[in-house]
Structures are given as C-alpha cells and as structure tokens.
Amino acid sequence: MTYFAPDTLDDALAHLDTTGMSIVAGGTDFFPAMGVAPQAILDVSRIKGLRGITLDNAGWRMGAATTWTDVINADLPAAFDGLKQAAREVGSQQIQNTGTIAGNLVNASPAADGVPPLLTLDAQVEVASARGVRVMPLSEFITGVRQTALRAGEIVTAILIPPLPDHVRAAFSKLGSRKYLVISTAMVAAVIGYDAQGRIDHARMAVGACSPVAQRLSALEADLIGTAPENILVNATHLTPLAPINDVRGSSEYRLDAVAELIRRTITGAST
Numbered sequence: 001m002t003y004f005a006p007d008t009l010d011d012a013l014a015h016l017d018t019t020g021m022s023i024v025a026g027g028t029d030f031f032p033a034m035g036v037a038p039q040a041i042l043d044v045s046r047i048k049g050l051r052g053i054t055l056d057n058a059g060w061r062m063g064a065a066t067t068w069t070d071v072i073n074a075d076l077p078a079a080f081d082g083l084k085q086a087a088r089e090v091g092s093q094q095i096q097n098t099g100t101i102a103g104n105l106v107n108a109s110p111a112a113d114g115v116p117p118l119l120t121l122d123a124q125v126e127v128a129s130a131r132g133v134r135v136m137p138l139s140e141f142i143t144g145v146r147q148t149a150l151r152a153g154e155i156v157t158a159i160l161i162p163p164l165p166d167h168v169r170a171a172f173s174k175l176g177s178r179k180y181l182v183i184s185t186a187m188v189a190a191v192i193g194y195d196a197q198g199r200i201d202h203a204r205m206a207v208g209a210c211s212p213v214a215q216r217l218s219a220l221e222a223d224l225i226g227t228a229p230e231n232i233l234v235n236a237t238h239l240t241p242l243a244p245i246n247d248v249r250g251s252s253e254y255r256l257d258a259v260a261e262l263i264r265r266t267i268t269g270a271s272t
Contacts, residue, residue, distance in 0.1 A: 002040040009047050009128065009157065016042055017130040017153040025065050026098040028091065029107040044155060045100075060161040064102035068114075069093075071101065082117040082170035082189045082270070089113050089174050102156040108142045111209040115142065116189035117172050118159065119216050120204035126158040135160065145212050168193035168202050171269030173262045176249075184209040185249040188262040192224075192270040200224045205263065210244040210255050217241060220263070229271055234260040 004021065006012045015021065021042035024030045044050060044065060051065040053074045062071070068087040076084070090096050090104070090113050104114040105125065118138055125141040127134055130153060138159075141149050150156070174187040186209050193202030203224040208214035220238035244255035 001037055003043065004040070005043040005046050007046055007048060009050065012042060012044055012047055012155065013128060013130045013153070016155065023106075023155055025100040025103050026067065026095075028095050028099040029103060029109075050157065058160070059163045062101055062159040062161070064100060064156045064158055066101050066159075068096040068099055068101065068104075072096065077164070077166070078169040079121065079164040079191055080170060082120060082172040082191065082266075083114070085172040086113040086117045086174075086187075086189065089172075101159055105138070105141065105159070106148055106150070106156060108144070108146045108148050108213075110145055110212055110214070111184045111187075112214070113172075113174065113184065113187065113208070115214040116187055116206035116208040117170065118161075119206035119214060120170065120189045120191040121161045121164070122204070124160040124162075125156055126160055127154045128157045129154040133157070139216065142213050164191070165193055165202055169270045169272075171266045173266045173269065175258050175262060183249065186210050186244075186255050186258045186262060188259060188266045190263075190266040190270045192267055194271065198228055200227050200229070205266075207239075207242060207259055207263075210242045210259055212243065215241040217263075224267075229267060232264060232267060234263050 004015055019040055021040040022038040023042050023044060025045045051063045053066060054061045068090045071087045072084055090099055101114060104112050123138040124135050125138055127150060136149060143149055168191050170191045172189045175185045189206045191204040192200060195201040203221040205217045205220050206214055217238055239256055239259060244252040246252050
C-alpha cells in the first residue's frame with residue numbers, strides 16, 4: 001500500500017489527479033469501514049491551511065481538517081451553539097480530537113451528527129481539484145446514503161458559513177438508546193431568532209437520521225415566523241420531507257413522533 005502525506009494542497013491535488021488515492025484525515029470513519037486495504041492512501045491532515053476556523057467579511061471558514069474538538073473550543077457566536085452541541089455528541093473525546101468536520105460530511109451517513117446543524121447555518125462546501133475550486137450548498141453536496149457530489153480528483157477544502165443575524169441562537173437535540181457513543185434514532189437542529197415582541201423572526205430547522213439525507217423543514221420554518229414559542233404546532237405536513245426507516249433503533253412511526261417532540265424541545269433550547 002502506498003501512503004502519501006503532503007504538506008501543501010497543490011501537492012495533494014496533483015497526486016490525487018493522477019492516482020485516484022483514497023483520502024483520509026482523522027480516519028475515524030475510514031478505517032473501521034475499510035475492509036480490504038486500499039492500494040493507496042492520501043493523508044490530508046498535514047496540509048497547511050486546511051485546519052482552523054477564521055472569520056472575514058464573507059463569513060466563517062472552517063478548514064476541512066478542523067476537528068470536532070477545534071469546533072468545541074472555538075470562540076463562536078450563539079448561532080453556532082447547535083453545532084457545538086452536536087460536536088460533543090460525535091463519538092468519544094478521542095474521536096472528537098481526531099475526527100474532522102469534512103470527514104463527517106464526506107462519509108455521508110444519514111445519522112451524521114454534524115449535518116443538521118450545518119444545514120441550519122446555510123453552510124456551503126468548498127471543493128478543490130487540479131482543475132480549480134467550486135462551492136456548493138451542503139444541501140446539494142450529500143446526494144444519498146454514503147454518496148456525495150465529489151468528482152474524481154476533488155477533495156473538500158472548507159466549510160463556508162455566511163454571516164448570521166446577531167440575535168439568533170441555536171440548539172441541537174439527539175435521541176438514542178444511551179447518552180454517548182450511539183447512532184442517532186433521530187436528531188434535530190435549530191437556529192432561531194426572536195423579535196422585540198418575543199415572536200420568531202428567523203427560523204432554520206433540520207432533521208437527521210430520519211431520511212437518506214438530513215433535511216431542512218422549509219414549511220415548518222415558514223410557519224414559525226411570527227409565532228410565539230408557546231404556540232408552536234408541528235403537524236404531518238411539516239414532516240413531509242422525511243422518510244424514516246424501520247430498524248432496531250425504532251420504527252418509522254416512532255421516529256416521526258420523536259421528531260415532533262424534539263423540534264419543540266430544540267426550539268425551546270434555542271431560546272434560552
């Protein structure tokens with residue numbers, strides 16, 4: 001097996017464009033699922049500039065190799081509280097120290113903890129190849145179970161998050177069979193803002209582990225605008241984008257009931 005760990009993005013892209021290597025950063029998803037060892041591995045964890053969180057006029061930039069511990073420890077506004085809560089749910093502390101934010105997206109698990117809160121932050125995914133750089137919404141990047149829009153020769157280089165209103169807050173709720181080290185039965189992320197009268201004037205809601213790809217609930221978001229927290233109602237129409245499965249963690253009916261309750265709890269959590 002060939003192992004290549006470049007220091008620069010240009011070196012990585014040049015090598016990837018000619019060899020089709022398997023890409024790894026933290027490896028917390030890659031190695032447990034590896035099975036037969038690949039012929040070649042490209043380790044991007046040493047590439048300069050691929051790790052860290054920065055802010056400029058365009059918004060926040062999270063390098064692809066930024067770990068979940070980096071997210072937890074970063075000085076971020078309240079709109080990122082849901083992402084931080086999700087980061088604390090990613091495996092154990094050892095996994096959080098090693099696992100990367102881009103790896104969680106590229107793995108494209110329906111139960112990836114990072115996806116719902118990033119959807120509520122209107123995140124975009126920056127990818128690069130020897131041919132250039134392109135940016136797409138996260139909602140278009142993950143296309144199915146273990147499937148993404150990455151093309152041959154491309155790697156994720158950053159997660160981009162636009163500026164957010166100063167008054168919004170966020171929360172994340174996860175339902176599982178135990179508190180830690182568990183795959184979600186259902187999870188909900190919210191970014192919520194309130195006007196001077198205490199009514200919702202900004203709403204972003206996303207649900208994970210209840211469809212092949214985590215989903216924003218746009219109909220619910222629209223109905224939340226102008227609503228006071230005590231008057232929130234979640235109906236079947238709001239949950240139409242979801243398609244939960246039946247498995248050992250719960251039935252589809254149970255998941256839908258759980259999501260409705262998680263939505264109410266998460267909105268309340270985002271208001272405190």
